[in-house]
Amino acid sequence: MDCIKRQWLVFAITLFLASSQWLLADSSLPTDHAPIGVMGDHGHKTGEWMFAYRYGRMDMDGNRDGTRSVSRAEIHQDFMLAPSKMTMEMHMFGGMYGINDNVTLMAMLAYKDLEMDMLTSPMAMGMMPADHKFTTRSKGFGDVKLSALWNVHKTAQSSLHATIGMGIPTGSIKQKDDNAMGVRARMPYMMQLGSGTYDPILGLTYFNKQNQWAYGAQTLNTFRLGKNDQGYQLGNEYTATTWVGVNVSHTVSWSLRLDAKAWQDIDGEDDALDPMMAPTARTDLRGGERLDGLVGLNYQHSSGHRLAFEFGVPLHQDLDGPQMETDYSVMLGWQYAP
Numbered sequence: 182m183d184c185i186k187r188q189w190l191v192f193a194i195t196l197f198l199a200s201s202q203w204l205l206a207d208s209s210l211p212t213d214h215a216p217i218g219v220m221g222d223h224g225h226k227t228g229e230w231m232f233a234y235r236y237g238r239m240d241m242d243g244n245r246d247g248t249r250s251v252s253r254a255e256i257h258q259d260f261m262l263a264p265s266k267m268t269m270e271m272h273m274f275g276g277m278y279g280i281n282d283n284v285t286l287m288a289m290l291a292y293k294d295l296e297m298d299m300l301t302s303p304m305a306m307g308m309m310p311a312d313h314k315f316t317t318r319s320k321g322f323g324d325v326k327l328s329a330l331w332n333v334h335k336t337a338q339s340s341l342h343a344t345i346g347m348g349i350p351t352g353s354i355k356q357k358d359d360n361a362m363g364v365r366a367r368m369p370y371m372m373q374l375g376s377g378t379y380d381p382i383l384g385l386t387y388f389n390k391q392n393q394w395a396y397g398a399q400t401l402n403t404f405r406l407g408k409n410d411q412g413y414q415l416g417n418e419y420t421a422t423t424w425v426g427v428n429v430s431h432t433v434s435w436s437l438r439l440d441a442k443a444w445q446d447i448d449g450e451d452d453a454l455d456p457m458m459a460p461t462a463r464t465d466l467r468g469g470e471r472l473d474g475l476v477g478l479n480y481q482h483s484s485g486h487r488l489a490f491e492f493g494v495p496l497h498q499d500l501d502g503p504q505m506e507t508d509y510s511v512m513l514g515w516q517y518a519p
């Protein structure tokens with residue numbers, strides 16, 4: 182009896198060692214990339230290319246002030262218009278190129294499709310249709326983002342790289358759609374496609390790869406230079422995220438991630454917007470912070486194709502409000518390195 186147990190134990194240990202040896206020998210693993218929602222998580226070797234497409238969607242429903250939900254009626258005490266729903270869809274195209282083993286260049290451009298439902302006050306009193314819902318839509322390309330990923334430290338197992346980049350103001354900040362009176366008018370800040378300013382991007386990414394699993398952390402921050410031609414500057418954006426990825430096989434891994442974001446109010450203002458009309462037109466009701474929890478799945482094929490998915494929900498939201506609150510976010514991605 183003991184003999185059989187011992188044989189089983191030896192067999193199990195051999196199998197475990199064999200599988201981890203095999204994983205070690207495998208040059209790339211699903212966990213070599215961070216969850217798909219993390220941008221610029223890895224560098225490339227000299228002359229290596231990578232193309233990426235990501236589809237992202239975020240749904241916002243209702244408003245909050247601080248951590249408290251705010252009803253439509255409360256918003257109408259101060260404003261004629263209350264935002265009720267927003268859907269943000271993004272098609273993100275990215276390219277990476279390793280100019281040497283320590284520096285990788287990255288370019289990203291997103292096509293955005295933004296939709297917002299607004300409700301007019303039941304007491305609109307002849308100014309506009311009362312108690313009426315209307316939808317505004319804004320779509321087009323956003324700002325081009327160019328970055329360099331520079332290895333500060335690299336061993337077989339761990340790496341640390343700095344991200345230094347710039348957002349180029351290619352996205353429109355003059356998007357218009359029909360307002361409550363059916364007149365084409367400038368849409369509020371969050372419906373615009375770009376920042377209108379040159380935006381320095383600074384980040385740091387740590388990655389640690391074991392055989393069966395990997396973990397990492399990243400901070401990525403966007404700053405603004407000066408004011409745009411409409412007379413305002415969007416607030417800075419700060420993010421910090423940390424994740425763990427676990428290989429299920431040499432093709433599939435899953436991941437867990439925490440993502441913390443903070444963004445500031447707007448400096449200056451767009452004169453084409455009336456801050457008395459809607460909270461979305463107020464420059465001092467834009468800042469906030471949010472912590473998301475995300476689960477993800479990565480699949481890599483030996484041909485160099487990768488597919489990945491990530492789903493997140495907010496665990497905490499604290500907004501300068503009334504401001505629209507996030508319900509969930511989804512990202513689906515395809516990456517190809519020939």
Ligand SMILES: [Cu+2]
Binds near residue numbers: 223224225231277
């Ligand atoms: Cu890449």
